[in-house]
Amino acid sequence: MYHILRVLLYRLWVVSTFTLFSSAIIFWFYGFFLALTVFSFGISGILYSAQDLLLYYPNDPPDSRVFVLQPSNYKLPYESVKIKSKDGFKIHMFLIKQPTISNHRPTMIFFHGNAGNMGQRLCNVSGFYHKLNINILLVEYRGYGLSEGSPSEQGLYMDAQTAFDYLMQRNDIDRTQIILFGRSLGGAVAIDLASRLEYKNKIWALIVENTFTSIPDMAKILLKWRCLNWLPMFCHKNKYMSLHKMSSVSSATLVVCGACDALVPPRMARELLVRCGAPLKRLAVLSGGGHDDTWTRPDYYAALQRFLLDVPPLPDEARVTVVHTV
Known part of the structure; x- marks a missing residue:
């Protein structure tokens, strides 16, 4: 709670001071009730806008918007790509491909956290790359790294669609073996894409890791304010209603969670799995895994590999690729 208030005061002190000052002036000239009304609307607007500051951290650490480590630092072959989203922002991506001996390898679209x-x-x-022998397309959301724009829920969804459409335009990958992978906030982005009617039948597999059921659910857990139980949904600027969307997911799904995740309760992974509409769905709970380090657990890559080996091919009707204009 202290951290949240400190962030709000630090980042919104100008507008907060203006709201307080204007309320005092109105109180002096027009009385208590009008001043209270102005103050209430001002604070409500501040809190609504501040939700982005509490969810998106593109500047953590501070040089994250100007310095992006290259895959060559890990001796990975890659292409640095910038593609325009449907609303005109340039989205930065890395495409890391296996040697071109065969194009019949899965390609993972990687959606990172907040x-x-x-x-x-x-x-x-x-x-x-080395343990699963797959291609990886890393997506940098708008407002993150070298991508243009500012983050928003609908904006991140659009960036995910941009990345998928980009892969559908390439002839050097197997477009029938597209894996969506999302960690934490990225899991919500991946679930949204996998649930959309125009994309769901073209996705081979979905893997989400340490992700949540929704932002309103997370707010209740982190803030512990009883009033949030009665707060109308429209008061939440960012919703990411993953639990609701999971029933529309038909791709083979693996839900991964760290047993020691102190941020997102592991029970949310189970709730997502139960709601998932896919014929093949599995849960992998990794002992000792925390929110950010589950991928370092000894059985992590083996669990993903076992799942991918059991994923069936896409039906023939899903192999007809529709190329979208980006």
């Missing part, structure tokens, strides 16, 4: 940039996930990605 802090930093995609370069900070390269150690994990190196494990995917």
Whole structure:
């Protein structure tokens, strides 16, 4: 609670001071009730806008918007790509491909968490590359790393669609073996994409790790304010209603969670799995895994590999690729 108040006061002190000052002036000239009304609307607007500050951390650590570690630091072959999203922002991505002996390998679209940039996930990605023998497309959301714009829920969804559409335009990958992978906030982005009617039948597999059921659910856990139980949904600027969307997911799904995750309760992983509409769905609970380090557990890559070996091919009707204009 102290941390949240400190962040709000530090980042919004100008507008907070203006709200308080204007309320005092109105009180002096027009009385208590009008001043209270103005103050209430002002604080409500501040709290609504501040939700982005509490969810998105593109500047953590401070140089994350100007320095992105390159895959070459891990001796990974890559292409640095910038693609325009449907609303005109340039989205930065890394495509890390296996040697071109065969194009019939799965390709993972990697959606990272709410802090930093995609370069900070390269150690994990190196494990995917060498131990799972797959291609990886890392996506840097708008407002993160070298991508343009500012983060928002609908914006991140659009960035995910941009990344998928980009892969559908390439002829050097197997477009029938696309894996969506999302960790924490990235899990919510991956679930949204996998649940969309125009994409769901073209996704081979979905893997989410230490992700939540929704932002309103997380707010109740982190803030512990009883009033949140009665707060109308429209008061939440960011919702990421993953639990609701899971029933529309039909791709083979693996839900991974660390047994010691202190941020997102492991029970949320089980709730997501139960709600999932996929014929093949599994839960992998890794002993000793925390929110940010589950991928370092000894059985991590083996659990993902076992799952992928059991994922069936896409039905023939799903192999007809529709290329979207980006």
